[in-house]
Amino acid sequence: MKKIMNTVGVDVSKDSLDAYNYHLKEHKQFHNGIPGIKKLIKWVRNSGELNNVLFCFEHTGLYSIPLAEYLNAQGLLFAMVPGLEIKRSLGMVRGKNDKIDSIQIAKYAYLRKEEMEPTVLPSGSITKIKRLLSFRDRLVRQRAQYKGTIKEFKAFLKAGENEVLFKTHNDMIKAFDKQINKIESELMDQMKCDPKISETYKLVTSVKGVGFVLGLHFIAYTKCFTCFDNWRKFACYSGIAPFDHQSGKSTSPKKINPMANKRLKGLLSNAATTSVRFNPEMKAYNERRLKMGKNKLSTQNIIRNKIVSRVFAVVKRGTPYVDTMQYAKQKYYYSNNLNLELS
Structure with missing residues (x-):
């Protein structure tokens, strides 16, 4: 593995990337998108050797995917770290904003640069399977809510007097069943590929x-x-x-x-x-x-x-x-x- 000489902490949000260069003690904000990520890389490159820099940021789901995929495509070192791990490593901290968070992430990465393992993104099939499983779990939870509600209806309400309630809930459950089956079929296709x-x-x-x-x-x-x-x-x-x-x-x-x-x-x-x-x-x-x-x-x-x-x-x-x-x-x-x- 390349020897890490510097770290850049990035606080990722929906619209922006707050970056902090640990060696230069400089902070700058970029738009969270490919144009903004390119500007971020250029800003870090202008400060020194890019190959020996470790980019560190929290795993924030969809918001951090563009940054992770671009860094991976460019062959740059990066580490996606759970936010709770960073938070607990810092001790007592007063005050919070995006700039402070980027500084703390850069400090966290620099102090552990010798032991941190760079993140390796999974293959495209694994990524798709993971997203489909996550979506399936959400659909199953929502279906369970309707099943629980209709079970209560059957216990306390008369079906003939509340036909619309019963029919609507049954239709929703059938719709969820159909979508869950569709997701499972797609999962099988992704696996077979x-x-x-x-x-x-x-x-x-x-x-x-x-x-x-x-x-x-x-x-x-x-x-x-x-x-x-x-x-x-x-x-x-x-x-x-x-x-x-x-x-x-x-x-x-x-x-x-x-x-x-x-x-x-x-x-x-x-x-x-x-x-x-x-x-x-x-x-x-x-x-x-x-x-x-x-x-x-x-x-x-x-x-x-x-x-x-x-x-x-x-x-x-x-x-x-x-x-x-x-x-x-x-x-x-x-x-x-x-x-x-x-x-």
Whole structure:
């Protein structure tokens, strides 16, 4: 990696980019768009060597995409950092505006320039899949609101006297169903366009409990399993990794940190519940731990971690998941039959 000599902090908003050159202690504002980004690059280039500069900015969703894509296309170093990470690293700060934020981001990046890893944007297919999944989640939440409302209507209102309310809500639910199906069809098309993603999807969904939605979330948030070294880091990112809580002589059981990708955590919880119901191995494991008096939630979390570890294992191995319990049953059955024949 290129040696970083200077950092430029950029506070990204809908209409503007507030940039701060850490070495020159200069601040300047640009329009958030390609013309403004080009002016930003030119301003930094005029101050010195551009190849040894790290641009740092918060990941602000749609607003930061043009800047990230342009820097990536130009081969320039940049890092998109979660806003909470920057905020907590600065300690107590009084006052806030775009200029101050750009200064703090530049300072944050410069102090950590030796350890910061530049951001690598995912492929076009991964980006599209991630956006489609995000939109699908929004549609599902909105559909759930209408389903909840119509359930209350059925409990307290007479359908004949409130025909318009019932019909309108049912029509909205059908419309959401249609749009969600359309999004899922597009997701399948995007997946099939990339052979690597398609093959990875088959491996991931071979693990019991991992279905269409969770499988695509695994691919999207791991950038097709290229941005996490091992499953434990992904478990930490998903909020299912327990951490010690100890201070002096005071100790408490390991707890899960609330900072996590809540969507992934929810999907893994659903997968764990499904596995306990339909996967004989997980069902037996769950029942065995509960009989031992173990906590139900801790057992569910262990199952979530088992699912993650198995997904990463099959991807690393390059072969589908093997149901070892089923294999053991078959082996036991054939062994018993053979002993009966010999006797």
